[in-house]
Amino acid sequence: MTETTSPALVDNTSYRMRVLTEAYWATDRGASGHLQSGWSTWCYFRVDTTGPPPPIITSDDGLYPPAEDSLASGGVGKAGKFRFTPADTNSNLPGIQSDVTSYKWRLNSGRLSAPINVSTGASTTLWVTPNQDMENTLQVWAYDAAMHSSVTAYYSFKVKRAEAPVGKWSLDNSGADSTTAATKRPLTLGGSAVYGTKSRAGSHGLQTNGTTSYAATSTPPVNTLYSYSVSAWARINPGETGGTVVGINGKVYSGFYLAFDKGRWSLITSPLDTMSGNITEQVVVSDQPATTGVWTHLTGVYDSVEKEMRLYVNGRLQGTHAMPASWTATGGLQIGRALWQSEHSGYFAGSIDEVYTWSRALSGDEVAQIATQEDEDASDGYAGDPTTANVASWEATTATGNTIQDASGYGRAMTLNGATIGIDPATADNEALGRPTTNAMALNGSSGYASASGPLVDDTGSFTASAWVRLDSSKVTDASKGYLLQVLGQQGTSNFSWGIWYEQAAGSSAGKWKLGRSSKDAAGSAWSYVSSAPAVKDQWVRLTVVYDAQDATTTGDGDEVSRGTLFLYVNSSKYGNDNGVAFTTPWQGLAKFEVGRGIVDGAVGRYFPGHVRNVRVWAGAMSPSAVGDFFAAEE
Template sequence: MPHGKPGQAGSFTLGPASGDVNTAYRYRLTSGSFDSGWSAYKPGATATIAPVPPTSGTMVLFAEAKDNYAAGAANSVEFVVKEGDGPVARWNFAETSGAALDTSTTDQSLRDNAALAGGAVRTDRGRRGEVTVTRATETTPAVKSTDSGLKLNGTTDYAVTSGPVIDTRASYTVAAWVRMDVPTRNATVFGQKGVNRSPFYLGYEHTSKKWSFREVNTDAAVGTPFSYQRVESKRPAVPMVWTHLAGVFDAVNNTISLYVNGELQGTTPFTTAWAATGPLQIGRVHWSSVYSDYFPGVIDEAAVWQEALTDTQVAEESELIDAHAVPSVELVTAWTPAGAQGTTLRDTVSGYGSDLALSSGASLADDELVLNGTTGAGTTAGPVVDDSGSFTVTTQAVVDAAKILSKPDGYKAQILGQRTATGSSWSLWFEKTGTRQEPELDENGDRIVDENGNPRTTPVPVGRWHFGRLTADGTGASVESMEEALMDTETRLTGVYNARHRTIQLYLTSDQQASDGIAYTAQVGTGELAVGKGYLGSWANFLPGRLSDIRLWAGALSDSKQVSDVVGT
């Protein structure tokens, strides 16, 4: 039977088998490691251990023993961990009007609904994107709807509960998806009102330009001394993209922690928790007896737990799994050349409105973006997605065989990528690996021969598709297509970065190109998102070819089926 919960230590006893004299033990859980090393005990004695499960479900405890000479017997046992208590409140902002309903419970008396105030509205650009209400069957199509989020203007808008949601003296976690407009001051996602201030602040600090989670040591009146502890993000906050934030107060260990896109940013001591008995504020904070730090942008999937979530639980929350057990994705860019003209390719589909500016050598013709391979490209101000979080990118690509033939072996033609200071945060590209001689054929498919009767041949370029990091020195990791790329043939390419597992995957149409995802360390993009060229200290790696249907999503598609369902062919 399941017992305990994630983050709660269990109890196991290790001991020697009959006739053995053990002097030390070590253990690990499931996919963990023996990081703690050997713990010595009186020879022959038993050892009581207290492993802490990071998540619910079936876990495996692996234990090893050693005697005076060397490591000896090993054993393992399965045990089942109960789920945690779940959020005490969750707001999806999926209603058509009125208050945001607390969806953590169906008991009306226990719901902490949040009233929209100050001009706050819902937007149809929620983080879950296109939501599948009912899956397709053999006889009926899928029923879908568009997700919504809480849109705030940064000056007066907010949402508020009628009373306190959590006891701020006990362990708790607050988390939400946010898409922040370009900020001009501090911006707060969550705070719970005290008499004079909130004990915690999850949001953005303009001085450091980073996300932060702060805790104040007392509900100090104006003019009364106070202090606070903070944890900041490792990297500057990226505006205009979807980012998952979570703040955790652990009352057992007296610490606070900040997570960005499911990744722990840091932990610091905090020992002076106090009770804030006022309403929970979403999109603003109570500070020095006034409300301030109004959030500019969209907040969605906001949730609060009366427990300190583990690293694994926060990472699971950041995946945003839907009712059908697949990750939710939100389309944030869609460039479709069909019917477009001029030197700007506009996004008229996603609702986020990024424009792709075309350079000389790039043109819109025959429903495609045509690139000459020397100067032609398109750029837009980036990042379009938060590179440290999960995302999916796709396009239909054609490589011009005649033009790529003149490029040297090893030439990497970038199809689409996000620039950093020295290379790419991520990129789809074609790499020429060589040439081969193929027979020339006439209109009937018969081989052509020369005047001596020898078969005539022609050089043909050879190469493969890649998704990963394009770098000048070739050190970037990538997934390579299993088969050679077909020249002059339209190919659907889809790249996926999974932030939780830190892996990348490449799909041709919906065919997965690596048996498992390739390990990948994300680098946040700092410059333009480029189509048809790559940045390696300077712009180069131009693509000779044609592109159509360029799309990017916040969120990682999980497998071939979801790629087929969402991306298409």
């Protein structure tokens, strides 16, 4: 083997080389010579120690010109076509001048894209959907074959506000369409459907019987040939197995089915509106089984640019499915039923509320925002805050025998199991003075508890729970042992899904209130929790737990987003920190809601000693100002 050194090589230059072998021979008679092989094939290589220049970004369809040259155009959720071109390419010259082989891009602070591979020196086009109004910034990097990156190329453009819903039915004792669009499409009730008082927002929601009930418009609010989105709140009656929440009639099939199907939430479409079509090929289902008897937010999206359908449950993406072709459903919007092989079926049994449609594909951030169900009443002082719906309310003063009636209207009576109703210790001396006394639930710390049929809320969505609590100091005096004492929680099979408890370590005379959630309904679960300051004993405090399923936490370079945050309030003070404690893996507890005890690793215990009153639960994440105002009103 031998080595040789080439002349100095020039950067950004392509070379080729080939070799042959040569052998020297000699004999004992003095003869000698050389033998040579044939030449090898050529070996091509390029010397490249520098990255390409930043690429040139242009609006290929003209929808989003540079920010410095134009006013806002397009709209949030309206895709524009952009072109990325190597900066060292001259279209007037023959051949390839650039060594760019791929691009990566990012919009605003979103996720960095996967590489977009191109032929050497070629440009590429890309559809980009802006996710915020006013200025958006596209960042692009060019790469050569050695994966040297260019510096960042920037392109800023201005975007109009997101297009408002083109259909908006709040169902508050009326089928009126409250959209700001020029064309209104009111609903007509059919088949014994009524506007009932079980609602997720406002005063009423649509109640359907699962056999004949529905509400419908006469014309479609969106053209299903192009991008569209639809959202609704749904509450399935316990015991039901299926039903369509929203669809739009075609001739044979619905243009889409936002539905409860085979025990899960689903977004379903048929590739054709003919008898040769079907509703089994294009389906996205929820990650977890649907929970009956609770309010759940659903959003279905068709993105005609990406040729993709997406399902969101409580603001979280559940999955996607390719949808290479679409068609126009020309019939009316159907709430509570669908069209299958030219016959109406799939009647929904339960409650439906706040149905919205858009003529565009919503972004994930927009879906999460919509799932908060913002208060739109500018006169109530909570405009922009999440809307909550009271789904359980138990007052000790209404107890009869061993039962406390539910004042929320959802009819879940609470049963006392060893717990008793007695005079509030804070008013015990009033009776002798001729003053009024109040009642409270008394818990003995060893066997007493109360329970109601659960679940009360969708544990994967946002919810709020509160209670007034008074801890009996005489039951936590043994400093040689620790105490874990459950105030309330939603029980599962092995663990409670969420709950509030008092925790006091061995060797200490002081403890804290804690709000926590478990990562799974099985032994060995990890726990996420928020702790309070040292808890007071023998005094009433109002404990409030808030789980905000839509609250976002960003990680890495800001391109990873997870959702779900825990907040704990004692009276009106929030604990943990302003951002709460992230909890992004919620699961649904399906057993009873209990006051005064809990279950961990399959063992029931943690009996609470003291008194509890005014236990309430809401669907939705109560805002800090609402928590404070509620406390002030009851203090």
